Amino acid sequence: MVWGSIIAWYLFLAGVSAGAYCTAVWVGWKFPQAVTIQRTGYYLAPPLLAAGLLLLVIDAEAGLFHPWRFLYLFTNVPGSMMTDGTYIISIFMLITLYQAYLTFQGKKAPGWMTGVGLLFAFGTAAYTGLLLGVVKAVPLWNTSILPVLFTVSALSTGIAMTVLLATLTDQNACSQLISLKKIHFGLMILEGLLIFIMVYITSSANETAFQSVMSLLTGEWSLWFWIGLIVVGLLIPLLLEGLELFHSRSLQVTPAGVEATASGTGSSPFALTIATEGFVLIGGYLLRFLLLAAGTFVTLF
Amino acid sequence: MARYGMLIDTTKCIECFSCRVACQMQNGLPPEESFIKFYGQEEGTYPHVSYYTVPVQCQHCENPPCVANCPTGASYQTEEGVVLVNEEKCISCKYCMVSCPYQARVVSEKTGVVEKCRFCIEEVRQGKEPICVTTCVGNARIFGDLDDPNSEIVRAIAKKKAKPLRPDLGTKPKIFYVR
Numbered sequence A: 001m002v003w004g005s006i007i008a009w010y011l012f013l014a015g016v017s018a019g020a021y022c023t024a025v026w027v028g029w030k031f032p033q034a035v036t037i038q039r040t041g042y043y044l045a046p047p048l049l050a051a052g053l054l055l056l057v058i059d060a061e062a063g064l065f066h067p068w069r070f071l072y073l074f075t076n077v078p079g080s081m082m083t084d085g086t087y088i089i090s091i092f093m094l095i096t097l098y099q100a101y102l103t104f105q106g107k108k109a110p111g112w113m114t115g116v117g118l119l120f121a122f123g124t125a126a127y128t129g130l131l132l133g134v135v136k137a138v139p140l141w142n143t144s145i146l147p148v149l150f151t152v153s154a155l156s157t158g159i160a161m162t163v164l165l166a167t168l169t170d171q172n173a174c175s176q177l178i179s180l181k182k183i184h185f186g187l188m189i190l191e192g193l194l195i196f197i198m199v200y201i202t203s204s205a206n207e208t209a210f211q212s213v214m215s216l217l218t219g220e221w222s223l224w225f226w227i228g229l230i231v232v233g234l235l236i237p238l239l240l241e242g243l244e245l246f247h248s249r250s251l252q253v254t255p256a257g258v259e260a261t262a263s264g265t266g267s268s269p270f271a272l273t274i275a276t277e278g279f280v281l282i283g284g285y286l287l288r289f290l291l292l293a294a295g296t297f298v299t300l301f
Numbered sequence B: 001m002a003r004y005g006m007l008i009d010t011t012k013c014i015e016c017f018s019c020r021v022a023c024q025m026q027n028g029l030p031p032e033e034s035f036i037k038f039y040g041q042e043e044g045t046y047p048h049v050s051y052y053t054v055p056v057q058c059q060h061c062e063n064p065p066c067v068a069n070c071p072t073g074a075s076y077q078t079e080e081g082v083v084l085v086n087e088e089k090c091i092s093c094k095y096c097m098v099s100c101p102y103q104a105r106v107v108s109e110k111t112g113v114v115e116k117c118r119f120c121i122e123e124v125r126q127g128k129e130p131i132c133v134t135t136c137v138g139n140a141r142i143f144g145d146l147d148d149p150n151s152e153i154v155r156a157i158a159k160k161k162a163k164p165l166r167p168d169l170g171t172k173p174k175i176f177y178v179r
């Protein structure tokens, strides 16, 4: 494995950061009164991205020992996918930092800035997939589905991380945001579908790709794939969130139900939320790690 | 300008690993790092089986994905078509490593820089040959200018019908193999 768990963490954290930003923006549009979750999202985005970048720097030891070499990342134009990504992530980092600062001041960012921020959030998320997607030497990665899959997963894990932390600070921060949960539910279904399509298409690409896919489905990584990614990362959260959504429908109609929600014992018990979102995050990391681990080089003969 | 390439005749390779050791000495590599890897190949079905070994190093692709993907410009191609790494620019992001279908790149334990075979370009510019060629016990290696129709290598490639590894990948490798 040329790229191991450190890079998996980087890809994961950059995605969560982008997703948390999008969550904050969307909640700001849809539920301006839900302040806690917006704040959480805006506060989360910069440190998560910074943590990811720090890991990247640690993995790039020649750069770590000679930090000025990182400047070449900006001067190498026209660049590789990684050069493009460096630009995208740097701009996104600046925007998230500024918006976290504005949030701290209790101010709102101008609409155009939020728009640009969203664009770069999607850019960051898609980039983490493109970085692998353009590598022809590793057939498992070399698909155009990967950027889409990583973007969907970034949004899903971003919502999960934001809801998780917001709920930890205020038990009821998210219990009323049914439409956010619906989106999250939809994203998880989409992610499952995309994984299925990727596995299906890639396995027929060539022999190496087939072997990679098989190492996920039945071989070396199958336990992590099925139990970790599919069951823990997707099916259990889908079930829990699905139950919650179903439950919320009956609750909303009766005043007693809404009260139950507000007291934290109703549709969204604290522990349940924590578990659901935690599982989604585990799944998000595993998705990236498994793709790195199962990606093998083309054969030479 | 010359366009350097190499021919490796696996039917003459006796798997003595002299080239690897000479290369390690030439490039100051520790024993566990090397620019030449050997792939043992079996062919046929019992009782008609044959075994041969294929030495693989940087193929100095004309269309090198490692150079295209290097984010800092540390990996580059010289006018002679030789792919080199400027270690002053390398951050060891390892993007070149995952991009190289021939797995020709090695991380230096000491500096973190990602290195590889450099066709002994400094020596070649002085009129010598790469050390793996001069060391080869079985005379399995020929080095030369692919643009010169009268060079030994061009004639040998034609005569022995030497072919690069996985030409279908589109990287246009410049090491030709007789198998």
Ligand code: SF4
Binding pocket: B057, B058, B059, B060, B061, B064, B065, B066, B067, B083, B099, B100, B101, B102, B103, B104, B105, B116, B171
């Ligand atoms: S063999 Fe690998 S390292 Fe050498 S030029 Fe081709 S892609 Fe680059």
Ligand code: SF4
Binding pocket: B069, B070, B071, B072, B073, B074, B075, B085, B089, B090, B091, B092, B093, B094, B095, B096, B097, B114
């Ligand atoms: S490891 Fe060095 S040579 Fe390889 S892509 Fe990164 S900066 Fe370029």
